[in-house]
Amino acid sequence: MPRHLLLRLEAPLMAFGGETIDNFGIIRDFPALSMVTGLLANALGWRREETARHNRLQERLIMGMRLERQGRRIQDYQTALLFENDQGWTTQGVPEGRAKSPSYAPQPDGRKALTLQRYRDYHADLSMLIALRLEPSDELPTLDDLATALDHPARPLFIGRKPCLPSRRLFAGWHEGESILDVLRSVPLPTHSPEGVRLQWPDGEGALPGDRVLDLCDERNWTSGVHGGWRPIREGRIRGEEKPA
Structure with missing residues (x-):
């Protein structure tokens, strides 16, 4: 059976960025393919x-996610x-x-200024398990290369935004399964x-049973720097006592 790398995302604050609208930085319930690639x-x-390199890694990345602790959402002004x-x-x-x-207003020192405002959403105290593999598996970097890099990263790692530092080890081990769903269901x-x-x-x-198919736009064109295109994904729910079929 194919081997999958497990990745656990936990931090006081995390941001799974969605479409930015004006000065509002919204978040999604699950991390984007582009975020994990980055x-x-x-x-x-x-x-x-x-x-x-980024485009090719994103093309090879097959991943699924399990939201184990919802946490809560907060907004930073x-x-x-x-x-x-x-x-x-x-x-x-x-x-x-x-x-x-005309938005610039005179200040006491005679200069003109304005107050730039931003609203940024975050997940607080959330826990996410990611299962992923690479296709083809023998092309560089390999899953072993990724595991080594996660434990010995070349630079500090963050989850979505630079203030979102992990609170635990990101690499969470290996698991074999016929499919991503098989892994997500069988990891205790x-x-x-x-x-x-x-x-x-x-x-x-x-x-x-009862899952739904959605079209998701979460792939980044790393050359142009914008997101585009759609890929079909499934969303569903399992109970803690359920066992794989």
Whole structure:
């Protein structure tokens, strides 16, 4: 049976980013394929400019998730005072300014400024188990390379946003299974869950009674820097006492 790498995400705060609307940074219930790709690439020490490597890793990545502890959602309100001629650094490595507008108001020192506002959502005290494999399995990097990198990352790792530092070891071992769903169902739950736990996995990797098929946009074009395209996934629920068929 195929071998799968287990990844456990736990932190005081995590952010599974969704579509940003204006100044609202919303989050999803499950991490995006692009987020896990970026996490693994960061552990391997790849640079953001190595777009071909990122694209290929994302193409090979087959993963599913099990939400073991829901936690709660909180919203962080962030502000920054920007003066009319201020510039900030961007991920492109060049400074970027803002166009002059009537929004800039005079300050006591005579300069004009505005207050930049951002709202950022976070998951608090959530626990997520991820099962993943790579296809083809013999291409570099291998699953063993990923496991080594997660335990000895080239750079500090974070879960979604830079303040979201893991509170435990990310690499959670190995598990064999015929499919992603088989693995998610057969790995023992850490606690009894009579109400059940939610799962998300790729379509074609097993099915559950009553599950639903959705189209999900969570793949990043690492060359252009934007998300696009849709892939079919399944979402369902299992109870703690259920055993694999």
